[in-house]
Amino acid sequence: MSGESRFLRTVSTFVLRDGKTQFGADESILDEEKLFRLGLYHQILPLVGQYRAELSKAFPNISTDFFEKCRKYAVTNAGRVMLYERFLANLDSILAQNGIEYRLFKGPVLAFELYPYPHLRTFGDMDILIREESLEKVHQILKSLNCELCDDLYTVFPNEIIKKYSFARHYATVINPFVAVDVHLSLSGRLHPFQFDVDDFWINSRNFRIGNREYRTFDHPHQAIYSLYHAFKHYFFKLIWIMDCQRNFQLPDFDMDRFEHLLERYNLSKIWEIYKQVVTDLQNGSPDLPAESRPEHRILIPKVNTELILQGSLPISQARARMLLPLLYLPKLRQKAVYLWRQMFPPRDVVRDFYATRELQPTWRNYFSLRRKAVFELLND
Amino acid sequence: MIYKRTEQVEWRKFENESLLLNVATGTYFRINEVGSLIWENLDGKKPAEELINLVVKHFDVTEAVARQDYQKFIDQLVADNLISVVE
Numbered sequence: 001m002s003g004e005s006r007f008l009r010t011v012s013t014f015v016l017r018d019g020k021t022q023f024g025a026d027e028s029i030l031d032e033e034k035l036f037r038l039g040l041y042h043q044i045l046p047l048v049g050q051y052r053a054e055l056s057k058a059f060p061n062i063s064t065d066f067f068e069k070c071r072k073y074a075v076t077n078a079g080r081v082m083l084y085e086r087f088l089a090n091l092d093s094i095l096a097q098n099g100i101e102y103r104l105f106k107g108p109v110l111a112f113e114l115y116p117y118p119h120l121r122t123f124g125d126m127d128i129l130i131r132e133e134s135l136e137k138v139h140q141i142l143k144s145l146n147c148e149l150c151d152d153l154y155t156v157f158p159n160e161i162i163k164k165y166s167f168a169r170h171y172a173t174v175i176n177p178f179v180a181v182d183v184h185l186s187l188s189g190r191l192h193p194f195q196f197d198v199d200d201f202w203i204n205s206r207n208f209r210i211g212n213r214e215y216r217t218f219d220h221p222h223q224a225i226y227s228l229y230h231a232f233k234h235y236f237f238k239l240i241w242i243m244d245c246q247r248n249f250q251l252p253d254f255d256m257d258r259f260e261h262l263l264e265r266y267n268l269s270k271i272w273e274i275y276k277q278v279v280t281d282l283q284n285g286s287p288d289l290p291a292e293s294r295p296e297h298r299i300l301i302p303k304v305n306t307e308l309i310l311q312g313s314l315p316i317s318q319a320r321a322r323m324l325l326p327l328l329y330l331p332k333l334r335q336k337a338v339y340l341w342r343q344m345f346p347p348r349d350v351v352r353d354f355y356a357t358r359e360l361q362p363t364w365r366n367y368f369s370l371r372r373k374a375v376f377e378l379l380n381d
Numbered sequence: 382m383i384y385k386r387t388e389q390v391e392w393r394k395f396e397n398e399s400l401l402l403n404v405a406t407g408t409y410f411r412i413n414e415v416g417s418l419i420w421e422n423l424d425g426k427k428p429a430e431e432l433i434n435l436v437v438k439h440f441d442v443t444e445a446v447a448r449q450d451y452q453k454f455i456d457q458l459v460a461d462n463l464i465s466v467v468e
Binding site: 072074086178 | 395398402407411
């Protein structure tokens, strides 16, 4: 295990135990530039700044400059949190005036609820779940707040396709302050094999306070289920997501029975087993990297490995991981086959090229030509 | 001169620093320990001499150094529209 990995594991342990733990001194000389990069990747720099007194005792050869850099990062992040808080309050007020209900989830909720201070948990944007019928109105409201639809995967699709397949829409302000908002019609797109019942999440919600305002968000078991799914969807590849999951379970009076019921309902039991192994490995040290993780072994879906996660070096691309990971948890062979087939040959009306390139006619010939190219790229990723 | 914080500024204290958010422009500023002490006391009631004396007392510096720091900081806050003159 590298010194950097040991450091990251130590940070995770401090966070999960709220700093109430002690470690012996690790005299390793660490590459501080690499450590900072890894901390940025895993979104834990503010936490390193927060626990710098304890961490500097655990790793006495890390410079005070390094910890000071992390502390400053935390303070800068606090500024971003203030911006988001202000923007959110304004957005909430306007949505309420227009009679639009929504649910706030992910970043800001987790930051304010699960960590001692919200600026310890970085988030790149805020996510809201809305009802389909509110899509056009929400778009107008965000435009009035100087938010433009970003040029991402779904910008080219018309609204009827966005609604049909529940694609998310990503907005960002074009002038100061910079904030980004993801607008969701569902918690997983309709093409995904794994479907959350949006009504279930919508109904099982609660009030949650940020500053002097209350917002609606998912109740704790649903929040935890979504956090688990989201982390797995991305191969658990960021430490902050693993910490989010654990801190959800550590909430006082967390209803584990309801959570387990949701695991069954949403067919996440296998993911839960993988997650528990990752957390155990994180705290106890994982086995040596398996041979198949070495670059010379190309395999389609490698096992989730904590050491690889810590090093920020997945054996496959994030895009491939996202697409192929469902094969790990779909229980039946038939479900895996159907899923794979749909990934290789999605419905014609979701092929982006037909909207992005107007001259390209949505014929079957063009469709199969595009799909052949996409499959080839995926297999050689 | 007596100054006070403008209403368009939100602020939070973090350990020994403070963060100021100019709500109108969306820009935020990080200020150090000395600045934080001065900022907290820009309540529209305390004159410059009182604030300078606070800096001398808290940071064990000479009056000349405190006065210089104070003036430099106030000039910056005025330039960024974060404070206004009361009298």
